[in-house]
Amino acid sequence: MATIDDVAKLAGVSIATVSRVFNNSPLVSEKARQKVLKAAEELGYKPSMPARSLAMKKTNTIGLIVPDISNPYYAEVVRGIEDVCNIYKYNITLCNADNKREKEFQYIEMLKNRWVDGIIFHCDYFSEEHYKVFKNDNIKVVLAGRTTKFDVPYVGIDNFKAAYDAVNYLISLGHKRIGIIHGPLGDMKETIDSVDRLRGYKQALIDNGLPIYEGFIKEANFKYKSAYNAAKEMLKEKIKPTAIFAISDIMAMGAINAVFDSGLSCPEDVSVMGFDNIDLSEATRPSLTTVSQPMYEIGAVAARMLIKMLNGENIDEYQTILEHKIVVRNSCISRKD
Amino acid sequence: MATIDDVAKLAGVSIATVSRVFNNSPLVSEKARQKVLKAAEELGYKPSMPARSLAMKKTNTIGLIVPDISNPYYAEVVRGIEDVCNIYKYNITLCNADNKREKEFQYIEMLKNRWVDGIIFHCDYFSEEHYKVFKNDNIKVVLAGRTTKFDVPYVGIDNFKAAYDAVNYLISLGHKRIGIIHGPLGDMKETIDSVDRLRGYKQALIDNGLPIYEGFIKEANFKYKSAYNAAKEMLKEKIKPTAIFAISDIMAMGAINAVFDSGLSCPEDVSVMGFDNIDLSEATRPSLTTVSQPMYEIGAVAARMLIKMLNGENIDEYQTILEHKIVVRNSCISRKD
DNA sequence: CAATTTACTGTAACCGCTTACAGTTATATT
DNA sequence: AATATAACTGTAAGCGGTTACAGTAAATTG
Numbered sequence: 195m196a197t198i199d200d201v202a203k204l205a206g207v208s209i210a211t212v213s214r215v216f217n218n219s220p221l222v223s224e225k226a227r228q229k230v231l232k233a234a235e236e237l238g239y240k241p242s243m244p245a246r247s248l249a250m251k252k253t254n255t256i257g258l259i260v261p262d263i264s265n266p267y268y269a270e271v272v273r274g275i276e277d278v279c280n281i282y283k284y285n286i287t288l289c290n291a292d293n294k295r296e297k298e299f300q301y302i303e304m305l306k307n308r309w310v311d312g313i314i315f316h317c318d319y320f321s322e323e324h325y326k327v328f329k330n331d332n333i334k335v336v337l338a339g340r341t342t343k344f345d346v347p348y349v350g351i352d353n354f355k356a357a358y359d360a361v362n363y364l365i366s367l368g369h370k371r372i373g374i375i376h377g378p379l380g381d382m383k384e385t386i387d388s389v390d391r392l393r394g395y396k397q398a399l400i401d402n403g404l405p406i407y408e409g410f411i412k413e414a415n416f417k418y419k420s421a422y423n424a425a426k427e428m429l430k431e432k433i434k435p436t437a438i439f440a441i442s443d444i445m446a447m448g449a450i451n452a453v454f455d456s457g458l459s460c461p462e463d464v465s466v467m468g469f470d471n472i473d474l475s476e477a478t479r480p481s482l483t484t485v486s487q488p489m490y491e492i493g494a495v496a497a498r499m500l501i502k503m504l505n506g507e508n509i510d511e512y513q514t515i516l517e518h519k520i521v522v523r524n525s526c527i528s529r530k531d
Numbered sequence: 532m533a534t535i536d537d538v539a540k541l542a543g544v545s546i547a548t549v550s551r552v553f554n555n556s557p558l559v560s561e562k563a564r565q566k567v568l569k570a571a572e573e574l575g576y577k578p579s580m581p582a583r584s585l586a587m588k589k590t591n592t593i594g595l596i597v598p599d600i601s602n603p604y605y606a607e608v609v610r611g612i613e614d615v616c617n618i619y620k621y622n623i624t625l626c627n628a629d630n631k632r633e634k635e636f637q638y639i640e641m642l643k644n645r646w647v648d649g650i651i652f653h654c655d656y657f658s659e660e661h662y663k664v665f666k667n668d669n670i671k672v673v674l675a676g677r678t679t680k681f682d683v684p685y686v687g688i689d690n691f692k693a694a695y696d697a698v699n700y701l702i703s704l705g706h707k708r709i710g711i712i713h714g715p716l717g718d719m720k721e722t723i724d725s726v727d728r729l730r731g732y733k734q735a736l737i738d739n740g741l742p743i744y745e746g747f748i749k750e751a752n753f754k755y756k757s758a759y760n761a762a763k764e765m766l767k768e769k770i771k772p773t774a775i776f777a778i779s780d781i782m783a784m785g786a787i788n789a790v791f792d793s794g795l796s797c798p799e800d801v802s803v804m805g806f807d808n809i810d811l812s813e814a815t816r817p818s819l820t821t822v823s824q825p826m827y828e829i830g831a832v833a834a835r836m837l838i839k840m841l842n843g844e845n846i847d848e849y850q851t852i853l854e855h856k857i858v859v860r861n862s863c864i865s866r867k868d
Numbered sequence: 869c870a871a872t873t874t875a876c877t878g879t880a881a882c883c884g885c886t887t888a889c890a891g892t893t894a895t896a897t898t
Numbered sequence: 899a900a901t902a903t904a905a906c907t908g909t910a911a912g913c914g915g916t917t918a919c920a921g922t923a924a925a926t927t928g
Contacts, residue, residue: 197914208878213916223876243645244590245914247581248883255624264610264810264827266603273601276627285645287592288625290613308580308622418814447814454816473601477755477784479791479816490601534884545908550886560906582884585913 196237205233216241247309255285256500257305257313261293266472267489268316271338274493275314282501293318299327306331312500314338319386334503338496347512349495351487353387356518357394360467360485363520364437365402368529369465373410373435375424375445391441410435414445421448429456436464436529443468443475446482450525465526480524488516533574542570553578584646592622593837594642594650598630603809604826605653608675611830612651619838630655636664643668649837651675656723671840675833684849686832688824690724693855694731697804697822700857701774702739705866706802710747710772712761712782728778747772751782758785766793773801773866780805780812783819787862802863817861825853
């Protein structure tokens, strides 16, 4: 590969001039610029990024830690991130941490050693430990799809409100016995999706004067099968729910199939509501009524935010809540009883 | 951030010794090693990857170009890649090229400038132009999920045979009128999924003495909606197919819903067969009978292959065909007519 | 026309690491 | 005890860029 020296020699100028040309410095004469460009062209020269990174202490790379890229939700977020990074000439280093603390910290360490300019972090729960690591090492980070009480930039949705709205919608349809399939709860003290959504569910019931029945509250792990099993359980109760709110679309699909396999039908006997609005939620049978999260947008906004931070620009709102909305399809119908 | 100089000073040794310790060189006394380790610990020192890359001309990074990470198929492949890269301490730079030639070449150029050690490439069709670029720049590359006539390492499946098997299975079930929804065909001359699968489809019909009817051959673009429309078209024909083979699961979901929305039922009136076996194919209603591609495995094998190449190891089989298999679920039933 | 000013240009130090090569000790050998 | 050998260790020259600073030539000014 041709180096800056080769170009300088061929163009008959110093390496400083070559460097200036490639950095669009105004301090180069048009004549020199042309000579350099011609020589570079001839040699197929492009500046070496590692060398440049070392000299400038900037890698133009953003580290991206997600739980699992094979989950359609994260894949969509990542797509949003990559698209805006690409526009701004940033590159992305992808890491799958499976929500394991150890892997997360390992990756953070590694990204740090690689001098990434910043990190976009996506985990189920942002702990004090996380906060400290980023703080101590002075790593620029933005949380995607997650909110936190710590002083860290984030972009996400209001999970409490989203769940509240979803359940409210079900109630407005006339449902009185509404079950929920939530995710792992952790220690219940922190701001994590599952906890907030469960709170939203309960609050909606309370505000509408409906009772909270523990038999209608089941935990699963965001996988299809676990939700299927949870729904099956729920449908074994003597008094059955008329609606089930699953806090992810994939879990909702599990619930729908559980309904069918329990000899009932959806939405006639049991309405099922999802969460996320992944691509395939319109492809299920019945198609899913769900709470739409702007996944692509979450990624895109997070990336834009981080890049602004890296440029030293001021960001007015560095903790952003994006709008969710209810997407009505065919898995929920109204009820009289 | 502490540098190697800081550590050397604190430990009272030269930077060469520090470097040796961190490279596990045997040329260091135990005493020196301890001093260095202690100093490094104290300063929180870890070698700078960019500096190391520059000195060693090795970045420990693999470039990854896929059409679109938000497609569950690619997401799964990428997950396989990342997992094995992680084991071997490689990092991944993710690029979404949307199957656009221009973007692909742009990304290749960029990855080259970043001195990635190698590239795992995933596109719909590997052209001579691609071949030349990789060849000329002497870029180590392995194709994932794609085969080619060119002398390039790859790991994929036998798409012709897979489609042949799928259609054969349908025929064995008694189907005689079988439609196909394939993907974009390009110029029809090259080895791309759609072409190979379409060929497999036709060959299976021919080998079983069944006629090829153009009305049963529809093109779509791998999106849910396009397949839905294609299937709708197909079902408008006077003589309707009793089975539809869609060459991706997502398209199969489109087909299933088109069947329903045409007032027919699946699988009773029309069987639908998919391709890929993505996670959600067991979650549809009816669950999908499909051709399973080992997506994770394709990624993992490709990564392992590339890393071996980077280590200068010999690879016995550098063009690998992985096994597909038919996964029988509920979307296809036998037919008498 | 000399003195400034302007507009470039080149030299060299530096970014943080690796590694060839040349020491320098300590140990073994005779 | 002198020498050869082994076992480390340090110096310095890269890797391929950026950039402060000094230098030079051309343009402007008085």
